[in-house]
Amino acid sequence: MTRRQLLQGIAAMPISFAGVVSATAQGNRDVAYGGTSLPAGIRSRLINNVNGITYHVLEAGFEGPARPCVLLIHGFPELAYSWRRVILPLARAGFHVIAPDLRGYGRSGGTDVTYDDNLQPFTILNKVRDMLGLLSAIGYRSVAAVVGHDHGSGVAAWCALARPDVFRSVVLMSAPFAGAPALPFNTASDAPKPSASRGGNVDDDLAKLPVPRKYYQTYYTTRPANENMWHPPQGIHNFLRAYYHFKSADFKDNKPFALTANSATEMSKLPRYYVMDLNKGMAETVSPEMPSASAIAACKWLPEEELRVYSSEYGRTGFQGGLNSYRVNRDAKYSAELQLFAGRTIDVPAAFIAGKSDWGPYQRAGAVET
CATH class of the missing domain: 3.40.50.1820 (Alpha/Beta hydrolase fold, catalytic domain)
Structure with a gap:
């Protein structure tokens, strides 16, 4: 081949x-x-x-x-x-x-x-x-x-x-x-840039929207994220069921389209599992989208037996090992x-x-x- x-x-x-x-x-x-x-x-x-x-x-x-x-x-x-x-x-x-x-x-x-x-x-x-x-x-x-x-x-x-x-x-x-x-290119004649704050960023802009929001990857860098998903109010099995369902083709509102800019206004059009409400964790974000018992029973791509593998493994380990990768990706020290x-x-x-x-x-x- x-x-x-x-x-x-x-x-x-x-x-x-x-x-x-x-x-x-x-x-x-x-x-x-x-x-x-x-x-x-x-x-x-x-x-x-x-x-x-x-x-x-x-x-x-x-x-x-x-x-x-x-x-x-x-x-x-x-x-x-x-x-x-x-x-x-x-x-x-x-x-x-x-x-x-x-x-x-x-x-x-x-x-x-x-x-x-x-x-x-x-x-x-x-x-x-x-x-x-x-x-x-x-x-x-x-x-x-x-x-x-x-x-x-x-x-x-x-x-x-x-x-x-x-x-x-x-x-x-x-x-x-x-x-x-990229490395800065052809900047030999540029004036020195201050090392102070670069000013506002999209996270700040998302938080200032009429309905304040936050990017999920930013949330994943925070200390509470692991505990919120590991020990959610609905239990880890139901959390993962709602999470996977919310992101799947079974969720009928998943009809993606290209954004026109990387601005807060444009990013706010993304589903809430990507751009969350500012005051909610991931467990609270996905909970309202928990599928019905009949939908779960009809789900052939992720039956309960298979979901239990994920909930058992993550119930044992938590999520911090995976979340650390998001922290690295958002840290300029490591991206440099x-x-x-x-x-x-x-x-x-x-x-x-x-x-x-x-x-x-x-x-x-x-x-x-x-």
Whole structure:
């Protein structure tokens, strides 16, 4: 199979939003979680000593030697389990498929972090280092493709940009890649700029709207965010049910369109799971959109048994490991190091995929075009 065929196959493949995988009657005892919903042929493995932590992976296609490898990187709040409908079809196509729980998620290390812990392990370049270390530990010097969804899209993009010799092609899902931050150019004659405050920003402007709002990624950087989602009034299982439903195609108001500017007025048109009411946490934001019992019973892309995998894992670990990545992304101290790659582009074969009802590509004006 060529890289082009691989990319076309992934684009046409149903992911976790369609179709239910039936497990064997006995369940799958080769996995750390989701044993009653993951079919035989998928197994768990713990890989020790990967950039200082232990990594948990789900994999398939490991039986044959010298198979080309595909690396699948999940988003937030997700797990390796999110690739459950993709792993076996890719393995049957001839690939060794590896889907890790990222650092800070699921059964991988880094979940026992607090808000006050060091953020450096959660930088994007350290996650690229994690992926390199994981592949090296398993015995791969390169992969046929790296595929990322949501937050994992950014990790996959940086893998492809930083190490095209290792990551031979890339598929980005839902979240467009804006590229490496630019360095100031041709500024030798400019007057010195004060180091004081740069003035207002979109967060300030959102808070000043007639109905005050805030960007969810800003909220995710705050201390209360983890507790709000980990121990919500409705319970973590119902919180995740409402959250996933609110962002899905089942929520009929998800009819995305491109914004004309990255202004507070334009951003206020985004759904409230992206631009929240200023005085609400995420638990309170999604609670009114809890689907009915009949809608839950009819939900084939996320039945209760599968949702319970997420609620059990996040109920055990909390969300701080994932939230730390948002804190890093919003901290100029960490984004400055990415300027080492200013001007670099992704030059390996690449594809971008998003759902018809997915607002992800439209969070920022011009992101898809970039």
